Amino acid sequence: MIKQNANNIKLGIFVLAGLIFLILILYMIGRNRNLFGSNFILKVEFENVQGLKAGNNVRYAGIDVGTVKRINLINDTVTEVIMTIGDKAKTIIRKNAIASIATDGLVGNKVVNITSAKQASALAEDGDVLRSKKPLDTDDMLRTLSRTNNDVAFIAENLKTTVSRLNNSTALWNILNDKALPHNLQLSAYHIRLATAKANSIVNDLYAIVSNVKNGGGSLGAILTDTAFAYNLNMAVTKIETVSDHADTLSLQLSHLVTGIQSDVNHGSGIVNALLKDSGMVIKLNESLDNVQKGTDGFNQNMEALKHNFLFRGYFRKIESKKKQEGKQVTTAR
Amino acid sequence: MKQISSLNAALNEAGDISRFTGRFLSHWFKPRYEVAEFFRQCFIIGYKSLPLVGLTGFIMGLVLTMQLRPSMVDYGVESQLPAIVSIALIREIGPVITALIFAGKIGSSIGAELGSMRVTEQIDAMEVSGTNPFKYLVVTRVFAATCMLPVLVMLSDAIALYGCYLGVNIRGDTSFNLFWTQVFDNLAFYDVLPAFVKTFFFGFAVGIIGCYKGYNSRKGTEGVGRSANSAVVVSSIIIFVLDLLAVQITDLLGFY
Incomplete structure (x- = not known):
């Protein structure tokens, strides 16, 4: 019975050792794998996860x-990586930390590296999405290197x-070899300096x-600043206004006059109207003129x-001989 | 003609083993349970096998490490030696080597024990005395083998990993802390759990084949020797077949 008990104890130890x-x-x-102990979730989105798998390590500062935890395809360009981070890192990882995918060694497993950003930020919380850096x-x-x-x-x-x-350009070498060039350049610089000084003084004058x-000096200043001048100018303008008003009335009266004359001419019984408008008058005048013609013709015959x-023959002869004499004198003078 | 008869014999045996397994299951579920005998068998099958299994595990861990080192040095990944050896040990070598040793020791002993009881008609005497020999002899042994092999494999893995640690330190210099970290950093659940589950099947196969061969032993003392021998051979083959099935199932389920 004792042996049986001892055997049972040995068996118990054996089985327990195996189970432990x-x-x-x-x-x-x-x-x-962070299955035990409290932890929190961080997410990051990549364009290409380059063979990252669930279970790969996440490192912060190499630790x-x-x-x-899981990799989800969100759409054709975005892949979401969900990471389980131990609570120890909760007081270290910040919201603006940057996640990138790297390889552990040259041919090792893929790892997600979280690096801190330089700027200050609040601590990351459960479910935050970190910024991602495009993996190398x-x-x-x-391709870039080749380009x-x-x-x-x-x-x-x-x-x-x-x-x-x-090297082959003689002009350039001449310029470079020209010993006078520096001096000329110096001179030019001096002249430029003088010109600048002058420009400066001109500007000063203008300013003055x-x-x-502004202070009212000179005629321009007087114009711009003298209040009395402005009053005078105002007065002059007022006078010009009154004069033009008078001219207005004058021209109105003239207009009335002209209208009166016109109506007189057109409809009145004056001489002008008779002259311009009365057709009967024209006939009468024509007749009168005819009569005058006839009269003058008769007068001509009488003359x-x-x-x-015989009474007037002698007079006419005297006039004829006088004309002849004057003609002879002109020809002899030539 | 001879081949057909041997094929017939093989199929006949396969059918008999299936029937035997069914009988075991039906007796296993039904009371009454032979608890004391079960623990006694556990002690014999499990505890007594530990030195042998531990020795082979230790040697396997050490030898595998030393054999792999030159290749690893060639590739420049000497530092990954603990990782690769631990994965090989936990996934495959630990369970299979332990199960084979277990089959050699336990399968033959069960086959010989039950065979000799059969040929000396002790089993018939049990039936006459009112004890259910199948329950008392077969169910306890098979169940004990099924439960003990996983424990043995776990301990063998631990010892083999210690052998690996010593092997790494023969030529290199790795602290135990670093070795520990490297091993567990590279192990995953899908390395450990399928390997652990398949050892139950290995243990069950060894127990059931040993019992079947012994329980159906014939032809006197000669038959006892044959039973013991064929129990080891068949259970070893079945261990490999089960290993093949296990790796295919884990592969299908995505544990890789």
């Missing part, structure tokens, strides 16, 4: 602080031609004038008859 080792293994693994993509890097190389080669080629052209004008009359 199993529990120890499971506990150690669980502790590494394991948690694990990746070697493909991308090599940069091409650019550098192109620039070097251009530099080479530029330098050789500079302007301030003078011709008088010439041949």
Whole structure:
């Protein structure tokens, strides 16, 4: 019976040892996966997680602080990584910390590295989304490097031609070798300085004038500042106004007069109207003129008859001979 | 003609083993339970096997570490030696090596014990005396084997990891703390749990085959030797078949 008891104790120890080792293994693994103890969740969004898996470590300053719990595809460009972080890191990780994906060693597992930002910020809380840094993509890097190389080669080629052209340029070398050039440049600088000084004095003068004008000096100043002048000007303008008012009335009266004359001409019984408008008058005048014509014709005949009359013949002959004499004198003088 | 008869014999045996397993299950559920005998068998099957299993586990851990070191040094990942050895030990080598040793020791002893009881007609005498020999002999042994192998495997893993620690330190210099951290940093639940679950099946297979072979022993003392021998051979093969099944199932379930 004693032997049986001893055997049972040995069996108990054996079984317990096995179970304790199993529990120890499971506990150690669980502790590494943050299954025990309190922890909190942080999220971060990446464009490309580069093979990150649930269970990968999360590091802060190179120390394991948690694990990746789950990776969700949000849409075609965004992948959300949900991380379980141990409570120990709760007092360290801040809201503006930056998460990036890196590789543990050269060929090791992927890890999420959380680095602190320089700026101050509140402590991260459960469920916060951290900022992400685009992971280093070697493909991308090599592509950029290749492009940069091409650019550098192109620039070097251009530099080479530029330098050789500079070397061959006699004009440039003349400029560089010209010993008088520095002196000339110095002189130019001196002149520029003088010009600047003059410009400065001009500006000062202008300033003085302007301030003078402001204070009421000179005629411009008087115009701008004298209140009496303004009154006089006002008066003059008023007078001009009254004069123009008078001119207005005058022109009105003139207009009335003209209208009266016009109506007289058109409808009145005056001479002008008779002259301009009465057609009967024209006929009468015509007749009168005809009569006058006839009268003058008759008179002409009478005059011709008088010439041949013996009483006046002698007078007409005397006039004729006088005319003849004057004609002879003109021809002899020539 | 001979091949057909041997194939027939193999199929016949497979059917008999299935029936035997069914009988075990039906007796296992039904009272009355032989508790004291179960613990006695646990002591014999589990505790008494520990030195042998511990020794083989220790040697496996040490040897595996030393054998892997040159290749790891070639690849420049010598520091990962504890990680790779611990994963190999926990996932595969611990359970399978322990189960094979267990089959060699326990399968043969059960087969010989029950076989000799059968040929000396002790089992028939039990039936006459009113004790259910199947319950008393088979159920206790099979259940004890099923329960003890997982414990043995766990202890074997622990001892093998200690052997690995010594192996790492033969040429390198790794503190126990660092070794411990490296091992548990690289282990996951899906390394430990499938390996742990499959050891129950290994233990059950060893127990049931040993009991079947012994319980159905024939032809006197010669038959006892044959029973013991074939119990070891068949249970070893079944351990490998079960291991293949286990790895496929864990792979299908995504534990990798």
